[in-house]
Amino acid sequence: MTLDDLRIFAAVCEAGSLSAVARDLSCTQSAVSQHIRRIERELGLTLLERRPRGVIPTYAGRILQTAVADGIGGIDLALSRLRDLLHGSGGSVRITTGATTVRHFMSEAVVTFRQQFPQVNLEFQTENSSRGCFAALASNDADLAWITIGTPVRGIEQRPVIDLPWVLAVRTDDPLASKDGIDPADLTEIHHIRLPENSTSRSRLDAQLDRLGVRLNSTTGVADWDTAILLAELGLGHAIVPALPGWQQTDHRGVRLIPVPGLRPLSVGWAVRHWGALSPSARSFAETVTRSMTRGTSDPPRSVGHTTVPHDTGPA
Structure with missing residues (x-):
């Protein structure tokens, strides 16, 4: 099986449809089916169950789908980081945020970052919810997401930056x-x-x-x-x-x-797929925003596994 086979398999599981993936890839449904059959022949297992209105992964398919989602995400991040290394201090940083995030949280940091890294391309994408930001990260449409810290999400690392009363x-x-x-x-x-x-x-x-x-x-x-x-x-x-x-x-x-002091503060900060796989430019941007937000504060957040929680504030 090839990396393309696995990418297409993951896309079919997500869409629940061979024809939808074929349309997205501008190819035939038969071509999509060939990728799936190649994996099934190699493994000797049926990975998709055909239904009248699409397909769903079998038990074996769900196991592979989970592994593929995590594995391909890491590979995509590594390839992106390697491209940035190839281009030195250039490359791009893709940030997904709410509609007013840049104004309220990043305006000073964006100016500072641009002065330090004039060649880096900054791309801001708007999402209406943390769920949308997580989806953009998972599909490799964004490098960083500024979110309201919430329930842990598989394959996503969350890092609180500041608590808002x-x-x-x-x-x-x-x-x-x-x-x-x-x-x-x-x-x-x-x-x-x-x-x-x-x-x-x-x-x-x-x-x-x-x-x-x-x-x-x-x-x-x-x-x-x-x-x-x-x-x-x-x-x-x-x-x-x-x-x-x-x-x-x-x-x-x-x-x-x-x-309203009787309500516990709201924690906001960064979400990424893998901090260690961020490009130098993306890491620098995240650090610049964090420094801007936490200037004059003490007691930085402590890390627990892949999710960081503030010292005095737990989940709301």
């Missing part, structure tokens, strides 16, 4: 605006502007509020934190959001961001 965004003429802090129990009285349902930050917040027995009254939903802040400033409700480094009170003169 939760704040309540309220209009300056709102009765709550005079408070210096908000107790979680008081949140039952707000008109909540909810975060995206598929976001890790939303699930982290919901889990904490459920444990505290807090039920929110929500009639408005948004796609990102910035929009939540804007709607709060317009008086359409109250937003529970993480205190992002890029937010300045002068940018939101009509809104107050009031701490």
Whole structure:
């Protein structure tokens, strides 16, 4: 069997369809089938079960699919790193992030990195959730992902960089605006502007509020934190959001961001497939952002296996 055989087998397992992979590769379904049959003949096992609407991996197929996903990912990363080494300090760094990540977390670091490595090509890709970022890493469409740290994902290493306390965004003429802090129990009285349902930050917040027995009254939903802040400033409700480094009170003169100390901070940072296989350029970019975010802080995160957790903050 060849590396192409294994790549195509993994693609078929992911798509659940021979014809879909054939379309993606601009070849015939018969050509895709030949790759699968070559592996099956060599192993002496059936790897795919044909169904009326596609295929699914057999038990043997699932074993191979898992191994192939991990193995090919490592090979792709190694090849990418070798290409970067060939081109010296050039090459490219592909970063997948949320829509406002660069503004809030990376603006200073991007300028610093560009000054130090003018020949490196930076590519920023937008995803709407950590799940989308993980998929981009797994398919080798990105080198680095800036995410909300969440549940461990097979084949992905997560490294927290900074913890973000939760704040309540309220209009300056709102009765709550005079408070210096908000107790979680008081949140039952707000008109909540909810975060995206598929976001890790939303699930982290919901889990904490459920444990505290807090039920929110929500009639408005948004796609990102910035929009939540804007709607709060317009008086359409109250937003529970993480205190992002890029937010300045002068940018939101009509809104107050009031701490909610009863909620545990949200941890954000990097996700990659294998830190050791990052190209020099990608590693330098990640380190530049990390230094920018952690400047003036102490007690760096401690590592546990492939996932790093902060000293005082566990999973929300």
